[in-house]
Every structure is written in C-alpha cells, then in structure tokens.
Amino acid sequence: MKEVSQISLPTLLCGEDESCFDNFNDERFDINFSLSPxxxxxxEYIQMLIRKEAVFQSNYSVKIEGSWWKRRDAVDWILVRTVHFGFHCRTAYLSLFYLDxxxxxxxxxxxxxxxxxxxxxACLSLAAKLEERVAPSLSEYDSDGYSFGGDVIQRMELLVLNTxxxxxxxxxxxxxxxxxATLFSSEFRLNRAVELIMSIMAEIDVTDHRPSVVAAAAVLAASDDHHLTNETLEIKIDAVPSWGAVEKEHTLxxxxxxxxxxxxxxxDDWMRRCGRKRRVAFIDGDDQDCPQPKTPKQ
Structure with a gap:
C-alpha cells in the first residue's frame, strides 16, 4: 500500500496556488422515509424550497472532457462506502453534490x-459530518491502494470548504x-424512487439539475403505472407551481x-454495483470511448 500522508495537497491541482491553505457490510443504504399527506x-414550505433552489451552472463536463470515467469511479467509491457505513442516502447525494x-x-x-x-x-467525510449522527473517524475511510494520513484528508476537506x-x-x-407523491396523486414504490435517484447520480452532473426536478422525475418513473403518456406526464408536471418550460424540459x-x-x-443496478467486491481502476490512455455526462439537448 502506497503511503501518501506526506503529499503536498496543492500538487493534485492544475495551476493552483497555496493561498487557500493559509487561512457495516449491509446490502442497502439507510432508507428512512415515510409517506404521509x-x-x-x-x-407552502416545499414551494419556498423550490423557489430558493440554487442552480450551480457547471462547466464540469468541459473541464474533464473525455475523463468522465474518473468521475464515475468516484461515484462508485462513494456508493460502496456509503453502503459499508450504513449512511443515509442523503449523505451519498450530498457528497456527490460537493464533488461536482x-x-x-x-x-x-x-x-x-x-x-x-x-x-x-473528503467530500463523503464532510457530508457524513453534516448528515450522520455519528461520523466515522478519518482512518476508517479506506482508499484502495493508498494510505492517506488524517492530516492530508483534513487539509483536503479545508480545500473543499474554501472552494x-x-x-x-x-x-x-x-x-x-x-x-x-401527493401532488401527482401517484401510487409509486418509494424504495424504487430512491434507487432511481441513486442510479442517476452516475449519469449526470448533479449540479446541472435541480433536486426537485430529479425528485419529480423519480416519483413519475417509479409510478405503478408504467405506461405514462407524454400528455399525462406534461399534465402532472404542469401542476407544479412556479415551474416553467425549463423545469418541464429537465424533468422529462x-x-x-x-x-x-x-x-x-x-x-447495472446501483446496489449490485455496490455489492461487488472489486477494485475500480482508473482508465488510462485514450478516453475516446469514455461515457459522457447526460445532459438535455439544447
């Protein structure tokens, strides 16, 4: 195992200075949800949240170009460790939001x-500290081939926080x-909606899609009615107050x-991927066949 506790963190960045440094083996996530009227x-509170949702316009796909595999590797690792620690699925989503x-x-x-x-x-650790009642110690985050010292992880956390x-x-x-579920009067499978949300994280830059849009799409996709027509979908989406054409397009x-x-x-199911006892390798060399983030057509 390669020891990296003495690595200078700014070396992982391209063209950055050091000023920012001055200043359970369960098979499922913790899905602790209940539905009620x-x-x-x-x-009104939910509508306020929807209006306040911050959309971070990301040029991430441009920055990494053909290297979407590396982001996919990060998603896989976060999901595997979230299952291992028994974290709530909110923690996994939040850590991917930080990453993106x-x-x-x-x-x-x-x-x-x-x-x-x-x-x-660093992103998973920060999310766990915010969401979980008890967060693991930094030494519990294995790194598949590298031994990161706690001081290195803490400095990476600080870099994320400052960024x-x-x-x-x-x-x-x-x-x-x-x-x-209430607004759409949908009979749907809650666990399936949660699983779909976890699955879509590997396919999109989560900063490009409002959380409410992802949730609405998941409820519709997990509906017991597997044959929703386009007309039915649009009627349901139009029922969301304050949403316009952009939100409809992204939801569809x-x-x-x-x-x-x-x-x-x-x-390809996310839980089966999490259950695999394997090491996910980085893809080196030509990435021309690498998958790309899914985005709505312009």
Missing part, C-alpha cells in the same frame, strides 16, 4: 490517480418525494433517463 403549511461543485471550479491533475480518490474521501465558500447546506431530492429528460436506467440489465 402533505398539509397546506408543508406544501468542486470540479466545476477546480481541475484535478489527471496524472495523479490518487487525487480523485482523496477528493472523494465551495463554506456553503455546504443543500436540499436533496429525497426531501421532495412525499410532496410530489430525467424521467426518460430514469426509464432507460430502469430497463437496464440487473448487473
């Missing part, structure tokens, strides 16, 4: 294969599931992507 007060926001602002040196793993550890301007609170799609895009995910082979 939405009161008028709760509906970070990568939209800074470049990770692709010649240092440990850099993305260290960033993944994100300490704006770490974020609404996740799971907050909206009960609301959309996410819905169609989730339908594709739902029809994928069982081996």
């Amino acid at each position: 939405v009161s008028e007060f709760e509906s 926001r970070f990568l939209s602002r800074r470049s990770v040196d692709e010649e240092k294969p440990w850099a993305m793993r260290l960033l993944s550890i 994100l301007e300490w704006k770490m609170n974020c609404i996740t799609p799971f907050t909206y599931l009960n609301y959309f 895009f996410c819905y169609n992507l989730l339908q594709e995910i739902g029809m994928s082979k069982p081996d």
